[in-house]
Amino acid sequence: MSSVKFNQELISKTEKTFLQKLVSEQSFWVSVALLGICFVMYFVEDAFSSKDNLFNITRNFSFIGIMAIGMTFVIITAGIDLSVGSIMGVTGVICGLFLDAQYLPEWYSKAAYFEGVYVWVSIFLALLAGALIGAVNGYLIAYLKLSPFVVTLGMMAIARSLALVVSNNKMFYEFGPKDEMFYEIGGGSIFGVANATWLLIVLTILMGLVLKYTSYGKHVYAVGSNKKAAELSGINTRWIEMSVYIISGLFAAISAVMIVGWMGSVTNALGYTYELRVIAATVIGGANLMGGVGGTFGAFIGAALMETIRNSLLMAGIDPYWQGTFLGLFIVGAVWLEKVKNKKN
């Protein structure tokens, strides 16, 4: 059959080796750029490669990176979550409120302060709040078919205002009798690497495995790639869509707990404009806003690149006012790169 022969030729032309596959990944090129910057900075600025600075960089991007993993799931389904910064704010404030129990009824501090239970209660409540806010986002988007942009824009305002309501515009910084334990979780380090960074690494691997090796992960990609096809295949697309917003909200809360532990205090301004940085990290890492493409390693490396550049610019003595300009350029640049790549395909 001549048609089959012709096909074989066509196929052998499009067959990709491992190397070709690697270079077609955006996260690969971002990694190369990251190494390049580190390489240059190593020679230009001694302080860059100091142990302290590297520790700072990795810890700083961990908070964004954790949120970016959640955002990756949302963006793979062709959604967007603009509320992550505000979710971080309100969950951080909730965590602080239950740690600093002076504004709560007396029975709570009496009962919960025993043996440091209150620390776990506070963390649990913060995570629960994050997941619940995500569930509200997800329900409105998946079941009521509202646009993700509008729903999460609304939630961005609502969650930020709830942070003000909950905190009553106060700062929480007295974290009770077992405060050291809480500081240690978010601010401590193991083997010279910040706990937040360890958590980011673990979550990157864990959620990466979920995306690649579970049917849930496969369905997340399917929903983003072709929702109609996914539905016709019998996939519960509504639940998949709702679940990614729960993941995003939960990861914003995880990041909030870590950052509050590290800073040792929390105000309602926590996470302000973080959504921009989180989306930037995710998109720079190769997630496609049109859906169907993305991965947790991309989120990790995207967050790392942004923080490294920020740090490098500071070290190079460039006015920090310029940071937003660079951030914006990177977002647009990443999307443009994606477009160029698609055209080539």
Added chain:
Amino acid sequence: MSILSLKNIKMNFGAIQALTGVSFDINQSETVGLMGDNGAGKSTLLKIIAGNFKPSSGDIIFDNNEVNFEKPIDARKSGIEVVYQDLALCNHLTAASNVFLGREIQKGIWPFKYLDYPAMFKKSGELFEELKSETRPKDLVMQMSGGQRQAVAIARTRLTNPKLVLMDEPTAAISVRQVAEVLDLIKRLKDQGIAVLLISHRMPDIFEVCEKLVVLRRGEKVCEKMIKDSSTEEATGLITGAIDRV
């Protein structure tokens, strides 16, 4: 022996009568071509058999049981698979992932269930081989030709052992060379003893692979006869209304 028999199927969308009492049978491993002009009710009928719509009235007897599908998944469970016009594939996933979409092979115990990629690659490779298609399991659907996409869509139907495959315009929007490939794929299904209901606008396709011809016009069946007793001229006349009915 008939595998599917439609009895007086009617379908109204409000005041519009899409189907005004259509009855016909499909026998085991028979390929039936369903033709008709735009708006004749072909797709509506297919969607009723596939479980997308419930008919306003009439009975569907499938595999000797009266069936009442609520959702497409119900139809699939009883052994009816559908190849949709737009193929319903996910471009960003591999051929194998598309074949197994929604019914992945998994290993392990919950919550530690993970996808068994080797098994899925192997099985989908076998299915492509059975269909004599050169599609490779690990290729992304995005990079595939129309014919290869068809092979993926048809391979999906072979995962279970369906008794009936419905195909909506499988040869629309692909090149002439690929049409030949798709018609071969349909013949393969027939060799496996699977009945096929083929909707097509393309007269040559129907006359090449089908045994029986059914023509709808304005929601009414105007012809049901064996292909060997018919001709393309007659079919054209029936579709356009130049010939009233036979």
